[in-house]
Amino acid sequence: MTDLIKRVVIENVTPAVDNGRFPARRAVNETVTISADIFVDGHDRLAARLLYRRAGASQWRQIPMHLLVNDLWQASFIPREMGIYEYTVTAWIDRFDTWRSQVSKKRADGQNVSVELMEGARMAEEAAARAKKEDADQLNRLAEQLMSSAAAEHPDVFLNDTVFAGFMKRYPDLSSQVDYPKVLPVRIEPRRALYSTWYEMFPRSCADDDPARHGTFKDCIKRLPYIAGMGFDVLYLPPIHPIGHTHRKGKNNTITAVPGDPGSPWAIGAKAGGHKTIHPKLGTLEDFRELLARAREHGIDIALDMAFQCSPDHPYVTDHPEWFHLRPDGSIQYAENPPKKYQDIYPFAFDTPHYESLRRELLDVIEYWIDQGVRIFRVDNPHTKPLRFWEWLIDECKKAYPETIFLAEAFTRPKTMYRLAKGGFTQSYTYFTWRNLKWEIEQYFDTLTQTGVKEFLWPSLWPNTPDILPEFLQLGGRPAFILRLMLAATLSSSYGIYGPAFELCVNQPLDPGGEEYMDSEKYEIHHWDLEAPNTIRPFITRINRIRRENPALQQTRNLMFHPVDKEEILCFSKFTDDFSNIIFVAANLDPHHTHSAWVQLPFEQMGVPVGKSFQMHDLVSDARYLWHEGYNYLEIDPGVVPVQVFRIRRRMRTENDFDYFM
């Protein structure tokens, strides 16, 4: 049958990022649900199949799709391997199902269906022609029986015959089949890409025994129990390479360094080497590999910072001047954002005829660290390098190492951030850092989790970074730190803090109104008193344990806000698909005053049977409340804990008719 006569329509197959130009993103073992609008003129019944495979495989795996409502069909599969999968959809008019449902309705109305039985016989004969020998014989026999007077007297026997239906399903008439014209990709990421808990730390500030000493990887190893004890599983280190001397920045970002100033780790490269070299004072490559191994014993992956830029002393500058912009006076163009100048940094020039050798070298840098065992990279300022460069780089890496994770540190305009994520970045920094009010948190996270953005951008929430001490933390005191920590940890399945500044509630800015830390670790070595009494370490430990024990918090797209008639109280829930784990979070966004609210939750939508009371177990304070249908009362004193993280413990009826709370 020519395409002209094809009647079935397949539209809007999702997920599809930019119509399939980019892959959607899912984690290994996470259910991938494919939806499509499928319909046909008239009243015919349809059948549809999802076809999927690992990219490159020759055979499709096929599973039937199911009609949900209003021409929306769905099917799901669970990818067991990392890498690219692809899928498409096919559908056809199910003539047999159409016939059977129509004849059944006529029977129920008492109509004569003898001609319809002849049609059924004809269909059975046609199926026989498509069938293998033994099935064909049975189908032909069925066709004969349908034409018999016995069939005319008892047609329902045939309408309800599962053997007949089984054969017809096995040999369907596919002459009306229509294929969706696109094959769509989905990238399957490692589980840690979806659920991760980051701790950022300057290794050079780890010499706990001697405040005057430059910390080393060996010191980092000693710090591991402290970090693992709080429940972190990614330890992210700022650049570990030799630091330039030319135009080195002094303490608090002053223009001229004095002797002893260690310089910014982001001014990469000196005589000792560049992006593939370790700063001599941190230790040796062996020390670094030892750190990787010891961290792994604690369940911690090391994340390296990839800042693709050079100090003027980087070996690339002399060996490969063609990778930089030369000014008409023969000097190399330093970084600038007029009127600001960054003379200690030379950016690479990507739009030159030397692009190919540059990108190969940068890939080589990544692969060098992959060879040492690193699998997570936090990429510095990716939005100042070409978007297509990242797409190529990440794709190349992931061909051989699909478990690699790239976190995009791009605090820029939304479309560029989206494009970086579409183009391959596994996780993305977000505006969470500055979203403090209820409406702005709800609006922003609805965009991230309820629109098309959810298909490709996995948010990583940071209440602070070495560059950003938000005003909310400067002014809100210790409750503000606990609040922002717990929001980050529950709104997204991936979050991170820059410590120990965070857990010690460091809140002194360089300038009032600015966001730089006073005496920033970016320019000097610190000694931290990890046992200071104001540490919020117990809260960090608690919330990370709650995350570990509650799979609902190990996803982000399941976020659902609930309206509360109080601007200071934010409420949201997350639950697993099977409702076995239901988390309800209530936060007092005001770090200074107690607030209360009456809250009504859509319990039915959350899988909680109504008409019964059930326990609300606050996993932070361990308090338990009995809640019920309708409105329930909440009161939150930020001086105690500004956030309540309830697990809803449902009353279940067992086979023996006892109630219990799960």
Place this chain on the structure above:
Amino acid sequence: MTDLIKRVVIENVTPAVDNGRFPARRAVNETVTISADIFVDGHDRLAARLLYRRAGASQWRQIPMHLLVNDLWQASFIPREMGIYEYTVTAWIDRFDTWRSQVSKKRADGQNVSVELMEGARMAEEAAARAKKEDADQLNRLAEQLMSSAAAEHPDVFLNDTVFAGFMKRYPDLSSQVDYPKVLPVRIEPRRALYSTWYEMFPRSCADDDPARHGTFKDCIKRLPYIAGMGFDVLYLPPIHPIGHTHRKGKNNTITAVPGDPGSPWAIGAKAGGHKTIHPKLGTLEDFRELLARAREHGIDIALDMAFQCSPDHPYVTDHPEWFHLRPDGSIQYAENPPKKYQDIYPFAFDTPHYESLRRELLDVIEYWIDQGVRIFRVDNPHTKPLRFWEWLIDECKKAYPETIFLAEAFTRPKTMYRLAKGGFTQSYTYFTWRNLKWEIEQYFDTLTQTGVKEFLWPSLWPNTPDILPEFLQLGGRPAFILRLMLAATLSSSYGIYGPAFELCVNQPLDPGGEEYMDSEKYEIHHWDLEAPNTIRPFITRINRIRRENPALQQTRNLMFHPVDKEEILCFSKFTDDFSNIIFVAANLDPHHTHSAWVQLPFEQMGVPVGKSFQMHDLVSDARYLWHEGYNYLEIDPGVVPVQVFRIRRRMRTENDFDYFM
């Protein structure tokens, strides 16, 4: 430069229906605004152009795009001809603009820019190499001047030099240019497709002089002043063809007709002919052409009903049995929706090897009536024929007759309705007929006018049809008829009524709980008393005049609802792009009781300067109110008029400093 190094990104060019698979829809002389997300890594400035042309033209017309906000760029054009236009977008890094803005910032900061001037000189030389001779000379001179000591002393002269800037704009460096990979289509429709006012009428019920007589086209001509007097510009006639005798339906849809029953006009075809023949009792082809001509004198277009189905007596049945489904017993399959049977109707079979000759014949039917001068077709039940058939048919018609209008009578599931519109139907019936509550009206019309649906579906609102007497009209009395009329007339720029049943407020259903009319005109000839005292003809006349005089009501995508804290009061506004015409509608949705509300309008968004009072002129009652910022009071008695249609008359300050209301 290879594509690999291209840094500019162009995404999300809109309008784009299914990523360009279908054309968007606009009217001739309506502004077409194209948007795109365009961005680049880093801080470079961009330039972008919209390229558009009539499909088939060899040359693109190019116009610059403008950055609005957040990487969103726009440009507009006004199509002067009907048919398909196409467009795409191109963008590049504007090196000169980047240079000029950065150097200006450095100057403002007091920095030395001598090297930057050398860069400027280099750019001027490169532009000279792209320029024609005399311009090249000037550019080379400019390059020399930029290198001079005078330039170093007074660089601002060059930065602000419009001649220099003009040359650089004329010969841009396009090495970074990126083209959007798709060319997108938009179909330009006749103006009447966007703004039309329909009246449906059975010609056979037009014999005003003799109730016993079968009405004729000549009677229709006599009825024209009545129709035009109410302000209608489309007169839509149910099928005008010979009616079958076999299984003809009697009065009130009874199975057996008695002699004298005229039959349903949708049972098309008898010995006298089929779809290209006129029912002998209506008159001759000449009479029909006379009706067309006389209607045109009244500014009225005739719309024909295209019902692609046959009575058993249609000549096609004997001449082309291959166009129908043959059952195994040799009979032709009649229409059915089990358990319902429609034995007076044979549907065409589209999925057969004879499809090609069938579709050619059906196109021929349309072209036959186009040859008689008909340009508007109301298509009966298009959702029971293949969706790709319509796409082909409408496309074929519009190639030669782009002014043709097709209205889809598909009351079916939303995705099928959308697909019919995407596939070419100019206007679409909607669910308006059953949307009576505020939330359902707001939700439905937000979907139609504020989502992607607005790009392709042009709604035609019908408060009633010969098939549908909604319960709201059955029970709401005369105020319900006025309410539904005025909502239809103001919510959409196209609407229609089935008269005279509508203007005479006929509200007797065949069955309580059903929607069929008692004594439906579909099965018998009526005599209407057009001068009956309960006619709402004056309201129809008034609202259609308001539509004609207010261009804001001649569009639909400009609909904006306003929240009102009263479920019975619906408020919305429409205004022209230039704010010269601002209409605000307030409707009391309860036909039984008076309701009132305090209303706050977003006057600034509506182009009304705040801080002043202004006139609200109710164009229905001609009353005028002085309104002001903040809350204003509304009270609507449905017994008087259930809808107020205000024109906001703004106080304007003239050159002579007098105020006046426009």
